Amino acid sequence: MAQRDYFGLIIVAVIVTLIPRLIENEYYIGILVFTALNCLTCMGLCLLMGYAGQISLGHSAFYGIGAYATGILTVTLAWSPWIALGAGACFAALVAVVVGVPSLRLKGHYLAMATLGFGAIVHIVFVAAVDLTGGPNGIARIPHLDLFGIELSTDKSFFYFSWAVVILGLFFALNLIHSRVGRGLRAIHGSQDAAGSLGVNTARYKIQIFILSAVYASVAGSLYASFVNYIDPGPFDVMHSVLLVTMVAVGGMHNIWGALIGAVLLSILPEFLSELSDYFGGVGISYNPDYDMLIYGGILLAIMLFLPGGLVEGIRNFLRFSFNAVAKIKRRAFS
Amino acid sequence: MRRSIVFTTVMTVVCLFFAANLCAESDEYRVGCAFAVTGAASWLGEPQKNTVEMLAKEINDAGGINGKKLVLYIEDTQGDNTRAVNAVKKLIQKNKVSVIIGPSRSGTAMAAIPVAEAAGIPMISCASAEIQLEPIDQRTNIFKVAPNDSDAIRIIYDHIVARGIKKVGIITGTTGFGAAGRTLMLEMAPEYELEIIADETYSPADTDMTAQLINIRNKGAEAIINWSIVPAQSIVPQNIRQLKIDIPFYQSHGFCNVKYAASAGESAEGTIFPCGRILAVDTLPDDNRQKPVLHDYKTKYEEQFKDHVSTFGGHAYDSLLLVVDALKAVGDDPKKIRDYLENAKFIGTGGVFQFSPTDHCGLDKTAFEMLTVKDGKFVVLGQ
Numbered sequence: 044m045a046q047r048d049y050f051g052l053i054i055v056a057v058i059v060t061l062i063p064r065l066i067e068n069e070y071y072i073g074i075l076v077f078t079a080l081n082c083l084t085c086m087g088l089c090l091l092m093g094y095a096g097q098i099s100l101g102h103s104a105f106y107g108i109g110a111y112a113t114g115i116l117t118v119t120l121a122w123s124p125w126i127a128l129g130a131g132a133c134f135a136a137l138v139a140v141v142v143g144v145p146s147l148r149l150k151g152h153y154l155a156m157a158t159l160g161f162g163a164i165v166h167i168v169f170v171a172a173v174d175l176t177g178g179p180n181g182i183a184r185i186p187h188l189d190l191f192g193i194e195l196s197t198d199k200s201f202f203y204f205s206w207a208v209v210i211l212g213l214f215f216a217l218n219l220i221h222s223r224v225g226r227g228l229r230a231i232h233g234s235q236d237a238a239g240s241l242g243v244n245t246a247r248y249k250i251q252i253f254i255l256s257a258v259y260a261s262v263a264g265s266l267y268a269s270f271v272n273y274i275d276p277g278p279f280d281v282m283h284s285v286l287l288v289t290m291v292a293v294g295g296m297h298n299i300w301g302a303l304i305g306a307v308l309l310s311i312l313p314e315f316l317s318e319l320s321d322y323f324g325g326v327g328i329s330y331n332p333d334y335d336m337l338i339y340g341g342i343l344l345a346i347m348l349f350l351p352g353g354l355v356e357g358i359r360n361f362l363r364f365s366f367n368a369v370a371k372i373k374r375r376a377f378s
Numbered sequence: 379m380r381r382s383i384v385f386t387t388v389m390t391v392v393c394l395f396f397a398a399n400l401c402a403e404s405d406e407y408r409v410g411c412a413f414a415v416t417g418a419a420s421w422l423g424e425p426q427k428n429t430v431e432m433l434a435k436e437i438n439d440a441g442g443i444n445g446k447k448l449v450l451y452i453e454d455t456q457g458d459n460t461r462a463v464n465a466v467k468k469l470i471q472k473n474k475v476s477v478i479i480g481p482s483r484s485g486t487a488m489a490a491i492p493v494a495e496a497a498g499i500p501m502i503s504c505a506s507a508e509i510q511l512e513p514i515d516q517r518t519n520i521f522k523v524a525p526n527d528s529d530a531i532r533i534i535y536d537h538i539v540a541r542g543i544k545k546v547g548i549i550t551g552t553t554g555f556g557a558a559g560r561t562l563m564l565e566m567a568p569e570y571e572l573e574i575i576a577d578e579t580y581s582p583a584d585t586d587m588t589a590q591l592i593n594i595r596n597k598g599a600e601a602i603i604n605w606s607i608v609p610a611q612s613i614v615p616q617n618i619r620q621l622k623i624d625i626p627f628y629q630s631h632g633f634c635n636v637k638y639a640a641s642a643g644e645s646a647e648g649t650i651f652p653c654g655r656i657l658a659v660d661t662l663p664d665d666n667r668q669k670p671v672l673h674d675y676k677t678k679y680e681e682q683f684k685d686h687v688s689t690f691g692g693h694a695y696d697s698l699l700l701v702v703d704a705l706k707a708v709g710d711d712p713k714k715i716r717d718y719l720e721n722a723k724f725i726g727t728g729g730v731f732q733f734s735p736t737d738h739c740g741l742d743k744t745a746f747e748m749l750t751v752k753d754g755k756f757v758v759l760g761q
Contacts, residue, residue: 070471074464170552170581173561179554180509183488184516196496198467272492275485275554277459314464317454335456 048217051300052210059206063199071314073198076270078310079205080263082303085290086209086216087259089302092291094220095252096232097147098155100284101162105257107169107279108135109264114182114274115175124188128265135261136254143253147246162284169276181275188269201270208266209303212259216299219255228252289339293346295353304355309339406447407710409701410469412455412462412480412490413504413694419457421635422482425691426504427452428683429675430479430698436678443705451475455486462486463493470497476710479697480504482690484554495519500716502700504693507558511738521719521738523696523728527555528562529743530631530652535570537650537748538601541626547576547599549590549614551606555632559605575599582608587617595623607632612642619645626650631746636686639751650759652746654689656727657756662747667725675727689728696726 063072084106091097112131116122122130146157169176176182187196188204195201219225230238231245239245268274286309294305313335350357411430414423434450442448451473453465462481469475470493477500481487484507491510494501498519503510506524511517538546548563550556560577567574576597578590591614594602602625604614611633618627629651633639636657639646655662659672675695676687700722701715708714720738724731729745748759 068471070464070467073467077460077464171579173557178557179485179552180507180557181485181488181554183491183509271459271463271489273459273489275459275488277457277485313461 045221048221052214052217055206055213055303056210059203059210063202069198072202074311074314076198076202076205077267078307079202079209080267080270081287081290081306081310082209083205083212083263083266084260084287085294085302085306086212086299087256088287089291089294089296089299090216090219090228090259091252091256092288093296093298093302094225094228094232095249097249097253098151098288099158099253099256100155100281100288101142101158101160101165102256102260102287103279103281103283104162104165105135105139105260106264106267106283106287107165107276108138108257109261109266110268110274110279111169111176111182111264112261113265113268114185117186118182118184124186124265124269128188128262128269131265132258132261135257139254139257140250143250147249147253159281159284162281166276166280169279177275179275181273182268183273185268185272185274187272188266195269205266205270208262212262213299213303220299224248224251286339289343293342293354295355295357297352298355301353301355305353308354309342312338405445406449407443407705408449408451408473408475409698410466410473410475410478411450411452411694412465412469412478412482412486413452414457414482414486415452415454417456417458419483421688422504422690423454423457423480425679425683425685425688426480426482426694429679429691429694432678432682433695433698437702443702444709448702448705455481455483457483457486459486459489462490466490466493466501470494470499475499476712477502477701477704477715479694479701484510484558491517491520498716499712500719502697502719504690504697507554508739509558514736514738517738519716521733521740523693523700523726523731523739523741525631525654525728525741525745526739527559527630528566529741530746531559531562531566532743533652533746533748534603534628534630534650535566535572538572538626538628539570541601543600543626544571545573545575545598545600546603547578547594547597547601548574548603548605549576549578549580549587549594550604551608551611552579552581553606553608555607555630556605559630559632563603563605580606580610580614582610584610585613587614588621591617591621591623595621599625601626601628603628603630605630605632609638609641612638612646615642615645615649631689634689634749634756636756639754639756646751647753649751651749653749653756654692654728654745655747656687656689656692658747658749658758661757667730668727671725672727692727696724696728696731699726700724700731 088102091099109131112134113124113127116127116130117124142161146154149157170179187194195204227243227248230243231248235245290305290309291302293309295301413426414420415427430450434448437448451469453469455462455465469478478494479502481490482504484505487503487505487510500519503522504524506527508526510522511520550560564574576594576599578593580587604611627649629649631653633651634653634657655668656672659676662669679687704715704718708718720733720735722733729741731740733740749756750759
């Protein structure tokens with residue numbers, strides 16, 4: 044891990060501890076919990092998309108598997124939510140192996156289509172397996188998580204907990220990126236054949252990273268179920284997968300920090316738009332949330348056209364460019 | 379010197395700000411609404427939003443409640459669980475409402491219930507699923523004004539049994555509404571000595587149900603019940619007509635939307651379904667206790683919004699009138715409102731409500747009237 048990354052982790056930790064002191068209203072804290080869950084899923088997806096160069100349009104399926112594992116195991120079998128979380132992650136990993144082994148042989152559009160289909164199938168299972176999942180009626184009264192005897196029932200306590208998980212996940216991901224595996228993954232992204240010829244076990248690495256990203260999503264799903272206490276198939280549909288990919292792409296696929304920033308921005312955006320519409324409501328300008336998808340699409344389009352590396356890379360290039368420009372002017376002024 | 383002036387000014391502004399807030403608090407009643415105004419369930423949320431806005435304006439024009447202004451905070455859930463949770467939190471924690479009306483869909487209501495329960499704010503759900511109120515000892519703050527699905531099934535089964543039919547085929551949509559109806563129909567059939575000989579489903583996106591209907595026909599059903607709330611349900615009567623299946627056809631109260639009857643066209647004629655009385659006000663007998671309320675709501679709504687009135691908007695109408703009754707009687711303390719609602723009696727668009735500590739719905743099967751489609755219009759079914 045580079046020094047810069049440690050610095051970044053510390054900044055995130057400081058912001059997380061400061062936020063509940065700055066924002067009194069629990070409502071905003073609640074939104075930031077959902078933001079943390081999106082961050083967690085997006086980090087896993089970023090490892091898969093940005094570092095290994097494989098696309099997945101079915102990640103909400105893993106998110107849902109985690110949520111349903113927690114829901115089913117805690118409510119019908121009365122397991123501890125922690126064991127359910129672990130079991131969910133193991134099951135998601137198993138599913139990732141089963142799906143990944145054949146589908147990661149595919150490339151580009153074919154892989155996207157295979158994962159899209161996988162996501163749709165899992166969603167149908169959630170809807171149709173009524174005896175197991177409760178079908179469209181979902182599962183209610185999912186217990187809260189408890190940590191050292193403290194029940195994480197308030198938004199604030201869950202906020203600290205979920206962001207701690209995000210920081211942990213980030214720490215792990217950063218370490219991975221700067222290890223032999225991470226360099227191997229980047230080699231695969233560059234050229235699979237070249238990486239293979241250099242002794243990188245491409246097939247194995249791809250499966251491993253797919254499993255890892257599934258586990259990230261599954262943990263986020265389990266946390267979602269424990270936080271909301273109710274799940275139905277709604278939040279785990281294909282559109283959510285698309286939204287996750289959008290978040291990763293907006294932030295910057297090739298940088299785990301980018302995924303984090305993209306997830307934060309796009310999770311807060313709808314609330315921001317609704318606040319804005321409340322604010323302008325008095326002047327007679329009203330905003331219709333039906334346009335949310337339009338705005339997401341517009342943002343994605345603009346990013347792809349003008350900042351293909353995502354926001355983070357775009358900002359970095361801009362800074363570099365302006366530093367160079369300033370340096371050039373200085374040099375000219377002195378000479 | 380200068381610093382003290384700045385300090386005084388700032389303090390004055392702050393004090394004024396707080397004073398303004400205090401004044402604002404004392405002369406208004408705040409009510410939160412969480413409806414699916416946009417998104418896939420907007421056909422539920424939009425009439426609900428229109429209805430409460432219309433009513434609130436009317437109440438405030440007439441001088442408010444107990445001399446205080448009724449202020450509505452309306453949040454859009456988009457029919458999405460996460461948004462519904464956020465919306466209800468916003469209403470409770472930011473807007474400090476004393477009671478919440480909505481959400482519109484059962485899924486969003488189920489997701490929002492733990493939030494309202496934890497905060498101790500009464501919530502009057504406009505969604506129909508009965509599991510919202512179960513178990514009642516953990517749902518002390520949750521009420522609902524939409525009629526029970528099980529009561530709709532009772533009235534359909536009564537009708538079927540009276541005709542001497544024994545074998546029934548059911549076809550349900552795979553949404554929350556459809557799945558809940560399917561479970562209940564299967565559970566309640568033995569009670570009425572009915573045999574469900576075919577149990578078919580369709581997804582909201584399906585465009586043809588011929589295969590399912592052929593199955594039902596081949597198994598020898600004597601009546602078909604179609605239980606769904608999505609537009610796809612209008613395809614079922616069309617397919618039945620194409621297949622020339624000539625047996626009694628029932629729909630759920632999810633069919634109570636003139637647009638559904640219109641899109642089914644001629645094939646909807648003669649369909650029998652239970653429904654709130656709002657859609658057939660004109661054909662109700664004059665001595666019906668609900669008729670004045672229904673007539674009043676229908677006339678005002680249709681005049682103002684140039685759109686057909688719906689039972690779903692009616693749920694919001696009933697909820698807000700209940701809330702207004704409660705505010706009039708006990709003020710805006712959430713606990714007192716809850717206690718008031720638990721014993722409220724009320725004649726609304728949905729039926730004659732009689733709440734009790736063990737019944738937070740307050741409606742029974744008399745909430746429904748059997749209707750049929752005649753010349754593209756909903757009319758009360760002749761006995």
